[in-house]
Amino acid sequence: MSQDHRPVRVTPTHxxxxxxxxxxxxxxxxxxxVAFYLVGGAxxxxxxxxxxxxxxxxxxxxxxxxxxxASALWIKFFVHGxxxxxxxxVFDRWLHGTTFKLRPQTWCRKHHPRNAVxxxxxxxxxxxx
Numbered sequence: 513m514s515q516d517h518r519p520v521r522v523t524p525t526h527x528x529x530x531x532x533x534x535x536x537x538x539x540x541x542x543x544x545x546v547a548f549y550l551v552g553g554a555x556x557x558x559x560x561x562x563x564x565x566x567x568x569x570x571x572x573x574x575x576x577x578x579x580x581x582a583s584a585l586w587i588k589f590f591v592h593g594x595x596x597x598x599x600x601x602v603f604d605r606w607l608h609g610t611t612f613k614l615r616p617q618t619w620c621r622k623h624h625p626r627n628a629v630x631x632x633x634x635x636x637x638x639x640x641x
Contacts, residue, residue, distance in 0.1 A: 553583025
């Protein structure tokens with residue numbers, strides 16, 4: 513064996529069990545169980561089509577596309593490429609508003625149990641600063 517050939521360092525990783533799997537649907541690479549949102553939308557669309565059996569075909573098809581489009585929009589805006597808790601964070605912000613601000617001048621006075629002490633400390637900082 514010559515000096516130029518060095519053995520390649522191999523580090524065993526066990527990423528296989530951690531992988532969620534990727535399903536490619538119309539150019540979207542969906543991880544894990546996200547593809548089931550589209551499957552659920554398609555099943556809901558089929559249910560709507562069969563439930564409206566007395567209506568014209570065009571009306572049934574348009575109504576049947578609504579759940580599919582809704583599930584695709586849900587994936588686009590709330591799931592695909594987002595962190596795991598993004599959905600709950602968005603709905604929490606919509607329901608309760610923002611509760612944490614980066615500027616301590618606004619949130620310390622409202623939420624901290626010792627806000628009188630902190631307010632005095634902040635006044636001193638502003639006075640000397």
